[in-house]
Amino acid sequence: MATLADVARHAGVSTATASRIINGSPKPVTEELRARVLAAVAELRYVPNAHAQMLARSNRNAVGVIVHDVSDPYFAEITRGLQRVATANGRLVIICNSFRDPGREMEYIDLLHAHQVAAIVIAGSGYLDSTAASELDDRMRAFEATGGRIAVIGRHQHPGDAVLPDNEEGGYLAGRHLFELGHRAIAAIAGPPSLTTTVDRLAGLHRAATEQGATIHVTHSDFTRDGGEAITAKLLAEDPSVTAIAALNDSMAVGALAAMRAAGRRLSVIGFDDMPIARDVTPALTSVRLPLTELGERAMTLALDPAADGTPRTEHVPAELILRESTWSP
Amino acid sequence: MATLADVARHAGVSTATASRIINGSPKPVTEELRARVLAAVAELRYVPNAHAQMLARSNRNAVGVIVHDVSDPYFAEITRGLQRVATANGRLVIICNSFRDPGREMEYIDLLHAHQVAAIVIAGSGYLDSTAASELDDRMRAFEATGGRIAVIGRHQHPGDAVLPDNEEGGYLAGRHLFELGHRAIAAIAGPPSLTTTVDRLAGLHRAATEQGATIHVTHSDFTRDGGEAITAKLLAEDPSVTAIAALNDSMAVGALAAMRAAGRRLSVIGFDDMPIARDVTPALTSVRLPLTELGERAMTLALDPAADGTPRTEHVPAELILRESTWSP
DNA sequence: CGGTCTCAGGAAAGCGCTTACCTCAGGACT
DNA sequence: AGTCCTGAGGTAAGCGCTTTCCTGAGACCG
Numbered sequence: 195m196a197t198l199a200d201v202a203r204h205a206g207v208s209t210a211t212a213s214r215i216i217n218g219s220p221k222p223v224t225e226e227l228r229a230r231v232l233a234a235v236a237e238l239r240y241v242p243n244a245h246a247q248m249l250a251r252s253n254r255n256a257v258g259v260i261v262h263d264v265s266d267p268y269f270a271e272i273t274r275g276l277q278r279v280a281t282a283n284g285r286l287v288i289i290c291n292s293f294r295d296p297g298r299e300m301e302y303i304d305l306l307h308a309h310q311v312a313a314i315v316i317a318g319s320g321y322l323d324s325t326a327a328s329e330l331d332d333r334m335r336a337f338e339a340t341g342g343r344i345a346v347i348g349r350h351q352h353p354g355d356a357v358l359p360d361n362e363e364g365g366y367l368a369g370r371h372l373f374e375l376g377h378r379a380i381a382a383i384a385g386p387p388s389l390t391t392t393v394d395r396l397a398g399l400h401r402a403a404t405e406q407g408a409t410i411h412v413t414h415s416d417f418t419r420d421g422g423e424a425i426t427a428k429l430l431a432e433d434p435s436v437t438a439i440a441a442l443n444d445s446m447a448v449g450a451l452a453a454m455r456a457a458g459r460r461l462s463v464i465g466f467d468d469m470p471i472a473r474d475v476t477p478a479l480t481s482v483r484l485p486l487t488e489l490g491e492r493a494m495t496l497a498l499d500p501a502a503d504g505t506p507r508t509e510h511v512p513a514e515l516i517l518r519e520s521t522w523s524p
Numbered sequence: 525m526a527t528l529a530d531v532a533r534h535a536g537v538s539t540a541t542a543s544r545i546i547n548g549s550p551k552p553v554t555e556e557l558r559a560r561v562l563a564a565v566a567e568l569r570y571v572p573n574a575h576a577q578m579l580a581r582s583n584r585n586a587v588g589v590i591v592h593d594v595s596d597p598y599f600a601e602i603t604r605g606l607q608r609v610a611t612a613n614g615r616l617v618i619i620c621n622s623f624r625d626p627g628r629e630m631e632y633i634d635l636l637h638a639h640q641v642a643a644i645v646i647a648g649s650g651y652l653d654s655t656a657a658s659e660l661d662d663r664m665r666a667f668e669a670t671g672g673r674i675a676v677i678g679r680h681q682h683p684g685d686a687v688l689p690d691n692e693e694g695g696y697l698a699g700r701h702l703f704e705l706g707h708r709a710i711a712a713i714a715g716p717p718s719l720t721t722t723v724d725r726l727a728g729l730h731r732a733a734t735e736q737g738a739t740i741h742v743t744h745s746d747f748t749r750d751g752g753e754a755i756t757a758k759l760l761a762e763d764p765s766v767t768a769i770a771a772l773n774d775s776m777a778v779g780a781l782a783a784m785r786a787a788g789r790r791l792s793v794i795g796f797d798d799m800p801i802a803r804d805v806t807p808a809l810t811s812v813r814l815p816l817t818e819l820g821e822r823a824m825t826l827a828l829d830p831a832a833d834g835t836p837r838t839e840h841v842p843a844e845l846i847l848r849e850s851t852w853s854p
Numbered sequence: 855c856g857g858t859c860t861c862a863g864g865a866a867a868g869c870g871c872t873t874a875c876c877t878c879a880g881g882a883c884t
Numbered sequence: 885a886g887t888c889c890t891g892a893g894g895t896a897a898g899c900g901c902t903t904t905c906c907t908g909a910g911a912c913c914g
Binding site for chain 1: 526527569571572573574575577578580594595599600602603604607616617618619621634635637638639640666669670671732741749778781782800803804805806
């Protein structure tokens with residue numbers, strides 16, 4: 195492995211000069227030396243050791259991202275936004291999948307901390323369990339204490355910069371739409387009850403129901419397509435009076451559609467997130483859209499621009515109802 | 525930012541001792557010192573500087589992954605496999621999106637090289653353009669010359685460890701299926717002609733056609749859903765005699781379905797990759813499955829186990845036809 | 855009771871790079 | 885002619901950690 199010293203020796207200059215030439219420092223250097231050094235670099239296929247550079251410069255260049263799972267379309271979309279902004283700012287992005295495990299999240303915070311990232315963005319870890327949340331909070335504080343910056347996506351224990359999708363409002367939009375259509379027997383398929391995303395969307399749904407003096411039957415699943423399919427099958431068998439299903443994300447809504455097809459039933463279904471698949475299933479899915487890419491972009495922007503004063507900044511992004519063909523009057 | 529020296533001072537020991545205790549080195553240490561050091565670590569919230577560790581240990585711990593785009597379901601699936609194996613081996617994974625830009629790929633190889641990764645896995649960059657390919661090859665050699673390991677997924681210029689999905693066979697399977705159904709006027713919607721994936725799948729299709737003494741009409745698109753929709757719309761308008769469409773990936777097949785729905789036509793459609801969405805569109809998509817997660821797992825395994833001798837290892841993974849409802853006799 | 859082992863712990867030499875500071879010519883000025 | 889810049893380059897001190905080698909003190913032996 196060629197080092198700077200090798201290059202310098204090869205070109206017959208000091209490491210200082212070689213370093214300056216390679217990094218294009220403002221210090222003036224004669225053309226001849228520059229050429230010699232550059233030739234040596236090419237010949238030796240020299241690639242600077244990033245770790246040594248980080249250590250010597252002690253500037254933080256990378257940023258970390260902790261999400262549930264990049265393969266999940268929801269987070270893939272968010273990640274896309276995060277990457278766009280980070281790359282535009284010349285940052286290296288380190289992505290970590292937490293699989294919603296608070297323990298793993300803490301490990302990753304430490305790992306990113308150890309790697310001297312300038313900032314960490316965390317998405318999809320709004321835990322309600324206060325033990326896990328406060329330990330996490332602890333780790334985050336330790337990171338921030340060293341000058342690191344943290345931005346979170348979604349409601350979160352940790353006080354600090356955050357971009358908040360308006361999940362409550364989205365839930366309300368979905369509920370109101372169903373009630374306006376004339377549905378009265380509505381079943382909600384929620385995600386894990388420990389996630390704030392679930393809680394907030396559900397709260398909106400309940401607000402809409404209360405407005406109508408109605409109630410909504412809630413069952414919990416796991417935000418996956420198969421989970422949605424299984425629970426819908428059960429629901430259809432157990433409660434034939436339900437006329438509409440509000441799934442708290444599109445994956446489960448797609449599963450619900452599959453279960454209905456299998457059972458030969460046709461209830462109204464509304465999804466959440468408006469993922470690309472929504473327009474390609476039959477019937478095309480009515481859904482509550484959250485601008486996921488934008489969510490990511492704004493979170494990364496927050497994370498990279500140091501706060502003017504120390505005040506935590508909070509940005510809200512609105513939800514929007516996208517009407518398609520999966521909802522109708524009973 | 526607390527350093528090892530801070531911890532050592534705080535505990536009243538030398539940095540050597542502190543380091544040994546923190547890293548659990550085999551050197552024996554009295555319980556009392558161990559307790560003091562660990563207490564100091566907790567109190568100062570010490571997190572070791574990973575860059576300094578890398579530099580001092582000069583062992584390579586991370587691995588790099590270069591893919592087209594993690595948000596793309598195809599690569600998301602592959603990445604999942606890569607991560608599983610890497611994490612199981614205690615490696616940090618650095619993911620880079622190349623967006624199929626050879627220039628960016630080279631940058632990323634250098635970047636990963638600079639970060640001293642132990643290995644790089646590259647997926648989805650089988651370029652035919654020989655200039656780009658040979659420059660890439662150059663970069664890879666430079667990396668390998670320093671002891672780094674490279675594994676590629678898919679056919680590739682670079683001679684070395686590779687796992688190859690059997691795209692040609694998959695194309696053949698798709699073609700034969702359509703011909704067996706009795707189709708004669710078949711249109712293929714291919715991806716960019718510069719990718720080996722496109723070329724290989726197409727070759728299989730042609731082999732099936734030749735067997736039948738038939739030919740296939742080929743048009744090129746870009747592997748995206750919208751690209752598939754647009755080109756299918758055009759196709760339907762221009763050539764009413766076509767009875768079957770072979771899309772070279774599922775995204776384009778889904779687009780084709782949408783275009784057909786819009787035009788009120790019902791041709792047979794076969795996709796490729798058997799992505800999760802395939803079973804949820806209507807009609808459910810017949811597709812050629814490639815075990816993507818396994819592809820990733822095997823590539824990472826190859827990358828992490830140094831070759832027994834220096835011989836490049838090649839693993840083939842077979843394609844499989846998944847019958848659903850989008851294909852029928854004309 | 856002097857000599858040899860063992861063991862706990864420390865001193866210090868790097869790992870590969872950046873950069874503040876220093877040196878040494880050769881002009882420009884007075 | 886002597887002083888002072890100014891440019892071009894080198895010297896060396898770290899950055900935070902690991903690890904080799906060394907030291908000093910008991911334990912043990914004959």
